[in-house]
Amino acid sequence: xxxxxxxxxxxxxxxxxxxxxxxxxxxxFCAPGNGGIGEVAExxxxxxxxxxxxxxxxxxxxxxxxxxxxxxxxxxxxxVDDLTRxxxxxxxxxxxxxxxxxxxxxxxxxxxxxxxPTAAFARFSDPQAAKAYLGKTAPIVLKADGLAAGKGxxxxxxxxxxxxxxxxxxxxxxxxxxxxIVIEEFLEGEEASFFVLVxxxxxxxxATAQDHKRVGDGDTGPNTGGMGAYSPAPVxxxxxxxxxxxxxxxxxxxxxxxxxxxxxxxxxxxxMITSAGPKLIEYNCRFGDxxxxxxxxxxxxxxxxxxxxxxxxxxxxxxxxxxxxxxxTVVMAANGYPGDYVKGTEIRNLGHAAEVEGVEIFHAGxxxxxxxxxxxxxxxxxxxxxxxxxxxxxxxxYAAVDRIDWPEGFCRRDIGWRALGRSxx
Ligand code: AMP
Ligand code: GLY
Numbered sequence: 403x404x405x406x407x408x409x410x411x412x413x414x415x416x417x418x419x420x421x422x423x424x425x426x427x428x429x430x431f432c433a434p435g436n437g438g439i440g441e442v443a444e445x446x447x448x449x450x451x452x453x454x455x456x457x458x459x460x461x462x463x464x465x466x467x468x469x470x471x472x473x474x475x476x477x478x479x480x481x482v483d484d485l486t487r488x489x490x491x492x493x494x495x496x497x498x499x500x501x502x503x504x505x506x507x508x509x510x511x512x513x514x515x516x517x518x519p520t521a522a523f524a525r526f527s528d529p530q531a532a533k534a535y536l537g538k539t540a541p542i543v544l545k546a547d548g549l550a551a552g553k554g555x556x557x558x559x560x561x562x563x564x565x566x567x568x569x570x571x572x573x574x575x576x577x578x579x580x581x582x583i584v585i586e587e588f589l590e591g592e593e594a595s596f597f598v599l600v601x602x603x604x605x606x607x608x609a610t611a612q613d614h615k616r617v618g619d620g621d622t623g624p625n626t627g628g629m630g631a632y633s634p635a636p637v638x639x640x641x642x643x644x645x646x647x648x649x650x651x652x653x654x655x656x657x658x659x660x661x662x663x664x665x666x667x668x669x670x671x672x673x674m675i676t677s678a679g680p681k682l683i684e685y686n687c688r689f690g691d692x693x694x695x696x697x698x699x700x701x702x703x704x705x706x707x708x709x710x711x712x713x714x715x716x717x718x719x720x721x722x723x724x725x726x727x728x729x730x731t732v733v734m735a736a737n738g739y740p741g742d743y744v745k746g747t748e749i750r751n752l753g754h755a756a757e758v759e760g761v762e763i764f765h766a767g768x769x770x771x772x773x774x775x776x777x778x779x780x781x782x783x784x785x786x787x788x789x790x791x792x793x794x795x796x797x798x799x800y801a802a803v804d805r806i807d808w809p810e811g812f813c814r815r816d817i818g819w820r821a822l823g824r825s826x827x
Pocket of ligand 1: 557587
């Protein structure tokens, strides 16, 4: 079959890499793709992912039988709805189901309706009311309601910071995503990302992962889209997985179906493992980026039948096999990220770096210019490795990083520290 992947990040490179290994595949396309994805898929760089009619037209011309939508924006914008109406199979949630990511307020109220454990919250559009509610509470978490690329969250450690954050968010720093502010109780614990493949009624847990959101070593500095990740996440024991499925995922799948918006696709639960058990921080309606990269490294089974089973509602008796090995990915970003950075700098020695045993280099923000690979975004490369232990995966990933010649880029040097510190290595 012919498959089209929508997106241009490291997540889509990893998805294309996994799909390209499927014996079911004839031709793989990616729109718009990036400098690395071109090695495993045919790039359709001029197809605008906001132009649903053009995507449908492309699918008809190229006889696409499955579209896999990577990022949240086209899901929230209803691309899967439009493709489905046009009779084209598309992997991912409808716009109504993607509200689990698209609107934090929707999700918080949904959790309240279905008794799903999450942080206490309140929402405001008026800064005075928000500040009155805050009073002197700290630490406290403040979020822009809409999509803000993972950057619309402020953890205020003092009341003054909390009040300033209200002004920033409602004052338009996050554009229309900040028309409303959600104020949340600060949850204490260890975070984990939990991924479940859903077909409307059944949930199949995928592997667990943990990402590092802060830009600096030791999890310091501003939040980013993710500076690295590893899988499995040791904090997610089998008992915690079972509890999460029972207390959070199952009521979500049942609740969405009961409310007329059955969920299909990947349901990504951002969890805080607290002393009282797992609590939902947020839902995302897609694979995590860079968590997807480590999941794809560990997936043993063909991914294509799993994606089709999600679309077709056939996950009930489906199973996936995983490598026991651990995987770890280090994000290389352009100097300055998550603030201002320059594009267009040249990255050398990628071929040599990829020769390190167990290593795959997924491109996040690159473009090809003749023989050259140029940086073309904030997060640029995902240097990913598999190993019999997490320590080995980490050593391999950094060995590859050290072979890459790119003075205008940087990475964290401590990806995996929390899990390695547990000495489970
Ligand atoms: P979100 O975009 O909602 O995932 O938030 C980004 C990051 O902020 C999360 O990964 C957590 O590290 C942190 N965070 C969000 N909400 C809370 C909360 N209620 N308590 C503690 N940390 C939080
Ligand atoms: N790595 C965090 C995310 O994909 O939202």
